[in-house]
Amino acid sequence: MAEGQRVVWISHKSGERCERCGAECFKGNFLQITREEGIRCMTCAGLAHLVFLPAGDPALTRRALAASPLSAIVVKFSRHRKRSERQGVLAEAAAIEKAKEECTRDAVRREKARERRRARDEAADREYVARFAERILELYPACPRADVDAIARHACEKYSGRVGRSAAAKQFNARAITLAVQAYIRHQYTSYDELLAQGLEPFEARPMVADRIKDLLYRWRGD
Numbered sequence: 001m002a003e004g005q006r007v008v009w010i011s012h013k014s015g016e017r018c019e020r021c022g023a024e025c026f027k028g029n030f031l032q033i034t035r036e037e038g039i040r041c042m043t044c045a046g047l048a049h050l051v052f053l054p055a056g057d058p059a060l061t062r063r064a065l066a067a068s069p070l071s072a073i074v075v076k077f078s079r080h081r082k083r084s085e086r087q088g089v090l091a092e093a094a095a096i097e098k099a100k101e102e103c104t105r106d107a108v109r110r111e112k113a114r115e116r117r118r119a120r121d122e123a124a125d126r127e128y129v130a131r132f133a134e135r136i137l138e139l140y141p142a143c144p145r146a147d148v149d150a151i152a153r154h155a156c157e158k159y160s161g162r163v164g165r166s167a168a169a170k171q172f173n174a175r176a177i178t179l180a181v182q183a184y185i186r187h188q189y190t191s192y193d194e195l196l197a198q199g200l201e202p203f204e205a206r207p208m209v210a211d212r213i214k215d216l217l218y219r220w221r222g223d
């Protein structure tokens with residue numbers, strides 16, 4: 001077997017002996033078994049200095065194997081499943097250390113990238129709110145500032161998380177702005193929600209609050 005693909009077994013019974021030094025191998029010991037040399041203890045196999053790295057972190061395992069001049073795949077025979085199962089690897093301690101450091105550096109890099117992305121998204125959100133607010137004020141210059149901000153924030157929540165905020169910019173047309181303002185007035189300045197709560201259907205409630213909405217839109221237009 002090629003270097004790096006050397007296989008070491010975890011003994012599942014006691015009483016076997018190294019065929020070179022005669023040392024007894026106990027259950028749970030590492031053994032090398034080859035056609036040429038039979039059973040070898042780790043010392044006689046020249047692997048005693050290797051450290052066991054349990055399976056479970058593929059990136060760590062891959063890096064440890066790459067950094068270790070001598071290594072082995074550790075398997076255990078499952079009598080229950082009647083097949084050998086991979087348990088981890090044996091690698092040089094320095095290689096495992098190096099692999100751990102690389103994985104930590106990677107995690108730090110990923111976290112930093114996440115933070116940068118978050119900051120970019122927040123900036124994009126702020127810009128979206130600011131631009132939406134600007135457009136509201138262009139169309140409805142008499143709209144109170146608190147209402148402008150509330151409408152813009154709501155519009156942003158609706159679009160945040162969407163891919164391509166430039167596409168969302170298309171929503172800044174007059175019709176979209178007016179729809180957003182109308183919806184806001186309906187919920188904040190009319191009895192629309194109460195009417196629905198009383199059991200009215202939207203098609204029944206809408207005409208009842210239409211005048212109030214028109215009136216406020218007119219006032220906020222400021223002409």
Ligand SMILES: [Zn+2]
Pocket residue numbers: 018019020021022023040041042043044045
């Ligand atoms: Zn031995």
